[in-house]
Amino acid sequence: MRHILIIGAGKSTGVLVDYLIKKAEKEHLKITIADKSIEAATKLTQDNQNAAAIELDIFNAQARKEQIKAADIVISMLPARFHIEVAKDCVEMGKNMVTASYVSPEMKALDAQAKEKKLVLMNEIGVDPGIDHMSAMQVIDRIKNKGGKMILFESFTGGLVAPEDDNNLWNYKFTWNPRNVVVAGQGGAAKFIQEHKYKYIPYHRLFRRTEFLEVDDYGRFEAYANRNSLQYREIYGLDDIATLYRGTMRRVGFSKAWNMFVQLGMTDDSYILDDSMNMTYREFVNSFLPYSPTDSVELKMRHELKIDQDDIMWEKLAELDLFNNQKTIGIQEATPAMALQKILEDSWTLKEGEKDMIVMYHKFGYEIDGEKKQIDSTMVCLGDGDHQTAMAKTVGLPVAIAALAILNGTIKSYGVQIPISKEIYEPILEELEEYGIRFRESKTPYLGYNALHR
Numbered sequence: 049m050r051h052i053l054i055i056g057a058g059k060s061t062g063v064l065v066d067y068l069i070k071k072a073e074k075e076h077l078k079i080t081i082a083d084k085s086i087e088a089a090t091k092l093t094q095d096n097q098n099a100a101a102i103e104l105d106i107f108n109a110q111a112r113k114e115q116i117k118a119a120d121i122v123i124s125m126l127p128a129r130f131h132i133e134v135a136k137d138c139v140e141m142g143k144n145m146v147t148a149s150y151v152s153p154e155m156k157a158l159d160a161q162a163k164e165k166k167l168v169l170m171n172e173i174g175v176d177p178g179i180d181h182m183s184a185m186q187v188i189d190r191i192k193n194k195g196g197k198m199i200l201f202e203s204f205t206g207g208l209v210a211p212e213d214d215n216n217l218w219n220y221k222f223t224w225n226p227r228n229v230v231v232a233g234q235g236g237a238a239k240f241i242q243e244h245k246y247k248y249i250p251y252h253r254l255f256r257r258t259e260f261l262e263v264d265d266y267g268r269f270e271a272y273a274n275r276n277s278l279q280y281r282e283i284y285g286l287d288d289i290a291t292l293y294r295g296t297m298r299r300v301g302f303s304k305a306w307n308m309f310v311q312l313g314m315t316d317d318s319y320i321l322d323d324s325m326n327m328t329y330r331e332f333v334n335s336f337l338p339y340s341p342t343d344s345v346e347l348k349m350r351h352e353l354k355i356d357q358d359d360i361m362w363e364k365l366a367e368l369d370l371f372n373n374q375k376t377i378g379i380q381e382a383t384p385a386m387a388l389q390k391i392l393e394d395s396w397t398l399k400e401g402e403k404d405m406i407v408m409y410h411k412f413g414y415e416i417d418g419e420k421k422q423i424d425s426t427m428v429c430l431g432d433g434d435h436q437t438a439m440a441k442t443v444g445l446p447v448a449i450a451a452l453a454i455l456n457g458t459i460k461s462y463g464v465q466i467p468i469s470k471e472i473y474e475p476i477l478e479e480l481e482e483y484g485i486r487f488r489e490s491k492t493p494y495l496g497y498n499a500l501h502r
Contacts, residue, residue: 206297
């Protein structure tokens with residue numbers, strides 16, 4: 049039996065375990081799921097004879113090392129900041145490792161050691177990063193192999209609610225980590241390149257510089273810029289490309305509404321609110337508004353944001369129960385961002401049985417034989433319910449497929465890796481199609497960059 053250790057029993061681990069359990073007999077797999085919650089880990093085993101659950105505190109170095117030593121490959125489904133300790137143990141003990149998270153500088157520093165020991169430390173093999181890398185490189189490599197020159201690459205991804213459960217005015221619910229949504233875009237200006245010109249969008253303008261996208265059968269979306277698109281220039285071999293832009297997809301109207309929170313300062317994560325434990329939602333809102341002995345909080349907010357009572361923007365705010373004077377933040381030393389997240393979770397948490405959706409959209413502009421051409425590629429993955437969410441499928445499946453490929457020796461690129469080589473992306477994308485994760489391509493007239501919205 050070959051032993052796979054999975055550390056972390058979070059939201060995406062269930063689909064990952066399902067995949068490996070189905071392969072266990074044929075592939076001779078023993079699967080151990082380790083988590084600080086033995087109940088969460090046990091639930092994922094499905095009482096299968098090839099899967100076992102253990103309680104593991106990853107901060108207990110001795111216990112962690114013992115489990116890693118006993119494994120043939122380790123899959124870390126921990127929060128990103130904890131992968132490095134697992135990775136160090138894997139290198140020390142000669143074990144391959146897979147994770148869906150971005151390569152950190154600390155992880156990158158293990159590259160030489162991993163290569164020396166002929167180990168694969170596979171990172172960025174989830175959805176974004178992950179499926180975005182693989183699907184982009186598949187088309188880019190195809191264009192280059194035909195003699196084409198890339199002149200434009202744009203890529204967008206969104207984690208959204210499925211159309212049948214899209215039932216609020218924001219057309220949005222949390223499908224992954226709510227905190228990442230609340231603080232999105234902070235920490236520096238968005239940076240990209242457009243017709244060989246560097247462009248920057250500061251945070252206070254980010255949600256008003258959007259681009260519109262049409263996806264067949266699913267309608268219209270908008271996208272705002274990710275923080276640093278240019279890091280993909282070298283990774284994708286696009287050093288001389290004219291336009292490179294990556295963004296996050298939402299339904300049309302979300303960004304304009306979200307910008308109200310940004311302008312008021314409610315997304316700030318840099319300071320602590322006094323007495324946030326006992327602060328009501330209404331008091332939280334009022335703390336960002338001017339004092340008035342006569343005007344209500346609602347009236348002050350409309351004046352501050354310059355919106356009328358019959359404006360859809362006001363209806364979106366009212367829908368969130370922002371002015372409730374009974375509900376409290378209930379968090380010690382909360383930042384404004386943390387308080388806002390608590391309020392939004394009341395309205396935007398997926399209810400039992402509600403489904404999510406992952407949407408991905410790539411634009412490839414290229415020149416071949418003196419003619420400019422464009423390929424648009426889209427992928428929509430719908431969740432099947434509470435366990436088989438779209439997010440869990442698009443993260444868990446590529447992680448599982450890659451882990452088995454490494455175990456079987458079909459991935460032989462040693463060191464700290466991301467899935468941008470044909471050896472890695474081609475078989476994984478092919479197998480993902482069996483699970484309904486497939487891209488639809490269309491050839492369109494070359495449109496160039498969208499100057500109107502940027």
